[in-house]
Amino acid sequence: MKRFILSYSSMWRHNLVMINSPEMAAERSKTPLLSIRGAAKAFGPVVALADGVVEILPGEIHALVGENGAGKSTLVKILAGLYNLDAGEFLVKGKPVAFRTVADSKAEGISVIYQEPTLFPDLTVAENIFIGRQPKNALGLINRSAMRAQARALFDRLGVRIDPDRIAEGLSIADQQIIEIAKAISLDASVLIMDEPTAALSGIEVERLFQVARALRASGAGILFISHRFDEVFALCDRITVMRDGEYISTHSTESVTVPEIVHEMVGRDIGELFPKVAAKVGDTILNVSKLSRVGVFSDISFEVKAGEIVALAGLVGAGRTEVARAVFGIDTYDQGFVELNGTRLKRNNPQAAIDAGIGFVPEDRRKQGLVMDLSVARNAALTLRNRLSRFGLINGTTERRAAEEWTSRLQVKTASQEYKVSTLSGGNQQKVVLAKWLATEPILLIVDEPTRGIDVGTKSEVHRLLSDLAGRGIAILMISSELPEVLGMADRVLVMHEGRITAQLDRADATAESVMHAATAQLEH
Amino acid sequence: MTLTSPAPSQETPPKTARRATRDFASVLRWREIPVTIALIVLVGLTYLANPLFLSQQGVKDLLLNATIVIILAVGQAMVIITRNVDLSIGSILGIVAFSTGTLFVAVPGIPIVLVFLTGMALGALLGAVNGLLVTIAKVPSLVITLGTLYIYRGLNNAWAGGTQYFAGDRPDNFGALSVDTIAGFPLITLIAIVVVVIVAIFMASTRPGRDLYAIGSDPEAAKLFGIPVTRRVLLAFLSNGILAGLAGVLYASRFNSVGATTGTGLEFDIVAAAVVGGVAIFGGSGTVAGAAIGALLLTTITSALTAIRVDKFWQQAIVGLLILAAIIIDRVARIRTQKKLRLSEARDV
Numbered sequence: 066m067k068r069f070i071l072s073y074s075s076m077w078r079h080n081l082v083m084i085n086s087p088e089m090a091a092e093r094s095k096t097p098l099l100s101i102r103g104a105a106k107a108f109g110p111v112v113a114l115a116d117g118v119v120e121i122l123p124g125e126i127h128a129l130v131g132e133n134g135a136g137k138s139t140l141v142k143i144l145a146g147l148y149n150l151d152a153g154e155f156l157v158k159g160k161p162v163a164f165r166t167v168a169d170s171k172a173e174g175i176s177v178i179y180q181e182p183t184l185f186p187d188l189t190v191a192e193n194i195f196i197g198r199q200p201k202n203a204l205g206l207i208n209r210s211a212m213r214a215q216a217r218a219l220f221d222r223l224g225v226r227i228d229p230d231r232i233a234e235g236l237s238i239a240d241q242q243i244i245e246i247a248k249a250i251s252l253d254a255s256v257l258i259m260d261e262p263t264a265a266l267s268g269i270e271v272e273r274l275f276q277v278a279r280a281l282r283a284s285g286a287g288i289l290f291i292s293h294r295f296d297e298v299f300a301l302c303d304r305i306t307v308m309r310d311g312e313y314i315s316t317h318s319t320e321s322v323t324v325p326e327i328v329h330e331m332v333g334r335d336i337g338e339l340f341p342k343v344a345a346k347v348g349d350t351i352l353n354v355s356k357l358s359r360v361g362v363f364s365d366i367s368f369e370v371k372a373g374e375i376v377a378l379a380g381l382v383g384a385g386r387t388e389v390a391r392a393v394f395g396i397d398t399y400d401q402g403f404v405e406l407n408g409t410r411l412k413r414n415n416p417q418a419a420i421d422a423g424i425g426f427v428p429e430d431r432r433k434q435g436l437v438m439d440l441s442v443a444r445n446a447a448l449t450l451r452n453r454l455s456r457f458g459l460i461n462g463t464t465e466r467r468a469a470e471e472w473t474s475r476l477q478v479k480t481a482s483q484e485y486k487v488s489t490l491s492g493g494n495q496q497k498v499v500l501a502k503w504l505a506t507e508p509i510l511l512i513v514d515e516p517t518r519g520i521d522v523g524t525k526s527e528v529h530r531l532l533s534d535l536a537g538r539g540i541a542i543l544m545i546s547s548e549l550p551e552v553l554g555m556a557d558r559v560l561v562m563h564e565g566r567i568t569a570q571l572d573r574a575d576a577t578a579e580s581v582m583h584a585a586t587a588q589l590e591h
Numbered sequence: 592m593t594l595t596s597p598a599p600s601q602e603t604p605p606k607t608a609r610r611a612t613r614d615f616a617s618v619l620r621w622r623e624i625p626v627t628i629a630l631i632v633l634v635g636l637t638y639l640a641n642p643l644f645l646s647q648q649g650v651k652d653l654l655l656n657a658t659i660v661i662i663l664a665v666g667q668a669m670v671i672i673t674r675n676v677d678l679s680i681g682s683i684l685g686i687v688a689f690s691t692g693t694l695f696v697a698v699p700g701i702p703i704v705l706v707f708l709t710g711m712a713l714g715a716l717l718g719a720v721n722g723l724l725v726t727i728a729k730v731p732s733l734v735i736t737l738g739t740l741y742i743y744r745g746l747n748n749a750w751a752g753g754t755q756y757f758a759g760d761r762p763d764n765f766g767a768l769s770v771d772t773i774a775g776f777p778l779i780t781l782i783a784i785v786v787v788v789i790v791a792i793f794m795a796s797t798r799p800g801r802d803l804y805a806i807g808s809d810p811e812a813a814k815l816f817g818i819p820v821t822r823r824v825l826l827a828f829l830s831n832g833i834l835a836g837l838a839g840v841l842y843a844s845r846f847n848s849v850g851a852t853t854g855t856g857l858e859f860d861i862v863a864a865a866v867v868g869g870v871a872i873f874g875g876s877g878t879v880a881g882a883a884i885g886a887l888l889l890t891t892i893t894s895a896l897t898a899i900r901v902d903k904f905w906q907q908a909i910v911g912l913l914i915l916a917a918i919i920i921d922r923v924a925r926i927r928t929q930k931k932l933r934l935s936e937a938r939d940v
Binding site for chain 2: 168197199206232
C-alpha cells in the first residue's frame with residue numbers, strides 16, 4: 066500500500082493549481098496509474114510503433130489486443146523500461162517519466178509478466194521470486210528461511226503448491242508462469258502488465274490467474290492484459306484498446322462492444338471462419354500406439370490416428386500430452402508398449418527412425434525446440450533436408466535456398482528475405498517456417514503441439530486452414546491443444562488425458578466443452 | 592495489496608517439507624561430493640603406499656602447493672559462474688609477482704602490507720580492463736582474455752626483459768609467510784582459507800553474489816529482470832583480478848625467482864580446478880568451496896604421483912582424465928536431477 070500513499074500525495078501536489086470542486090475531486094480520483102500517448106519507436110528504418118496509446122486506471126483490467134506486429138510487444142517493452150521512447154508523452158500517476166532501465170520502471174511500481182517465462186533454471190523457486198531483493202538477516206546476509214517462508218505464503222495466497230526449494234529447471238511452463246505471477250505480486254506492483262499470460266495455461270490454471278487478477282483489481286491495482294483469446298478478454302477485462310500496424314485504433318468499454326467488432330478493428334477486414342474444418346476422407350490407420358507407459362509420466366496409452374484424420378489430444382497442462390507425443394516421436398523413451406507406423410514398429414527413443422518412417426513433429430516451444438533462432442529462414446526450413454540436399458557431404462547454398470523457398474512460399478511465410486534470421490519473424494511466421502521444415506519431408510503423420518500458441522487471429526486461421534488442407538491430402542494429424550475452441554473446431558476425434566492416462570475418446574459429434582473438460586478434470590472433482 | 596486467498600490444498604506439510612529438504616540437499620550438495628571423495632581416496636591410498644606423504648612436512652608441502660592455485664580457482668569460479676572465463680590470470684599473476692620483486696628492490700623497507708595492497712590494486716586494474724572489454728565490446732570473454740593473456744604477458748616481458756629477482760632481494764619476514772605455520776597451516780594458506788570463506792559467503796548469501804548465479808543461469812532473463820548485468824560481470828572480473836594480484840604477491844613470497852615468464856600456462860590448470868570442483872563451465876551453478884577443493888585435488892594428485900614415483904608425463908594425462916570424469920559426473924548428476932524433478936512433478940499433479 067506504500068506506493069499508493071506516495072502516489073496520492075504526489076498527485077495532490079500536482080493538482081494544487083486546480084480549484085477544488087466536486088467534479089475535480091472525481092476527476093482526480095480517476096487519474097490514470099499509467100498513461101501513454103503518441104508513443105513512437107523505430108529500429109533503424111523499421112517503425113515498430115507509430116502511435117501507441119494506452120491508459121490504465123486504478124482498479125481496472127485493461128485489455129490490449131491486436132495482431133502480431135501491431136506493436137503490442139514494443140509498447141510493453143517501453144512500459145517495462147527495456148526500450149526508450151523516440152517520441153510521445155508518458156505519465157505515471159500523472160507525472161511525466163522517462164525510463165532508462167528496467168529498474169526505473171520497477172521503481173514506479175510497474176511489473177511485467179512476459180509471454181515466455183524468464184526464470185533462472187539453476188536457482189531455486191524461492192530465489193527466482195526474490196532475486197535482487199532477498200530478505201536479509203541482522204548481518205546483512207540473505208535469510209533463506211525467511212525467503213522460503215515468504216515464497217510459501219505467496220503460493221498459499223495463489224492456492225498452488227510448488228516447493229520453494231526446488232530448482233526452476235524442469236518446471237512446466239504453467240508452473241513457471243505461476244512463479245512469474247508470484248514474483249509480480251510480491252513486488253506489490255501498482256501496475257501489472259501481463260503479456261499473453263494464458264498462452265501456455267489451460268482451464269483451471271487460467272481461472273486461478275483470473276482470480277488473482279480480480280483480487281488485484283479489487284485492491285486498486287491496474288492491470289494491462291494482452292491476449293489473443295477473446296473469451297478471456299471479455300470475461301476478465303473492463304476496457305479494451307485495439308492496435309493495428311503500430312497505431313492506436315480505439316478504446317471500448319467491454320460491455321459496449323462485440324467480438325466481431327473488435328476482430329474487424331484488429332485486422333481491418335472481416336475475418337473468415339476461424340476454424341475452416343473440411344471433412345476429409347478417412348483412410349487406413351497410420352499411427353497405432355498400444356499400451357504405451359513410462360513410469361511416473363504416463364501409462365497405458367493406446368490410440369490410433371487414420372489417414373486424413375485430425376485427432377486432438379486435450380487435457381490440462383501437465384496431463385502428459387506432450388510427453389506422449391515426444392515418446393511417439395522417439396525423443397523420450399518409454400518403458401512398455403509400442404508404436405506402429407503403417408504397420409511397422411518404430412524403434413524406441415530414435416527420432417531419426419521416426420523421421421525416416423514419415424513423422425513430422427512441430428514442438429510446443431518453437432523458439433527453443435522448433436527453430437534455430439540465429440540461423441536464416443532458408444537454413445531453418447531446409448534443416449530436415451540436409452541429408453537429401455548434400456553432395457559428398459557438402460551442402461550447396463543455392464540448392465538449399467531453392468528447396469527452402471518452395472515450402473516457405475507455399476505457406477506464404479512473410480519475410481523480406483530468405484536470408485534473414487528466423488528470430489526477426491513474427492510468431493505466426495516462425496510457426497510457418499517450422500511447418501515448412503516438416504512438410505518438406507513429405508510426412509505421413511504430423512504431430513503438432515500447441516500449433517497456434519501465441520499466434521494472432523489472422524495467422525491462426527491460416528494455420529488452421531493449412532492443417533485442414535493437409536488432412537484433406539491424406540496426412541494423419543495428431544494435434545495437442547490447450548485451447549478448447551481449437552480442439553472442438555478442428556478435431557475429428559478428441560482424446561482427453563488426465564494425470565498421464567487417457568480418460569475419454571470422443572467423436573466430433575460428442576465432443577463439447579463440457580464433455581472434454583469433464584474428462585480432463587474428472588478426478589479432481591471428487 | 593491484499594489478496595483473498597483461495598483455500599490452499601491440504602496435504603500433510605511435514606512429509607513434503609522433508610522431501611523438499613532432501614531434494615534440495617541432494618541437488619545442492621551433489622556437485623562437491625565426488626571431488627571431496629576423490630580427494631579423500633587419493634590421500635588415503637597414497638598414504639598407504641608411502642606414509643611419509645602425510646608427515647608434518649608432507650602436509651605442509653601439500654598445503655603450500657595448493658595455496659596459490661586455490662586463490663586463483665576461487666576468483667576464476669566467480670567469473671565462470673557468470674558464464675564467462677578469464678584466461679589472462681597467469682599473466683596477471685606474472686606481472687604482479689614481478690612488480691612485487693621490483694617494489695622491494697626499488698623501495699627498501701617498504702611495509703609488507705603496502706606491497707600486498709599495491710599488488711592487489713595492480714591486479715584489480717588488469718581485471719577491470721578485462722571486465723570493461725567484455726561488457727562494453729560485448730565480445731565473448733574467451734576471446735577478450737585470450738587477447739589480454741598475450742598483452743599482459745608482453746608487457747611483463749618488455750618490463751622485465753632478462754631481469755629476475757630472487758628471494759634474497761626480499762625481506763626475510765616476507766618469505767617467512769610461506770614458511771611459518773600456525774597449527775600446522777602455513778600463513779599464506781591461512782590467507783587462502785580466509786579468501787575462500789569470504790568469497791563463499793559473498794556468493795551464497797549476498798544479493799550481488801546471487802545475481803552472479805542468475806546472470807550465468809540465463810543472461811537474457813537477467814537483463815529482462817533488471818539485474819545490473821554489466822556492473823555485476825565487471826565486479827566478477829575485478830574481484831578475479833584482485834585475487835590474481837594477491838596470488839601474485841604470495842607467489843613472490845613462496846618461490847625463489849620472479850621474472851618475465853612467471854605464471855605462464857597457469858590458466859588452464861585453474862579452469863580445470865574449478866571445473867573438477869563442480870563449477871559448471873556454462874555458468875549458473877557450482878560453488879567457490881568446490882573450486883577450492885578442486886584446486887586442492889589437482890595439486891595433491893601431482894604430489895601423490897610424485898610420492899609413489901609416477902612419471903611426470905602420466906601426471907598430466909591423469910589430470911586430463913579427472914577433468915573428463917568431472918564433466919561426466921556432472922552430466923549424470925544433471926540427468927538424475929531432471930529425472931527426479933520430473934517424477935516429483937508427476938506426483939504433485
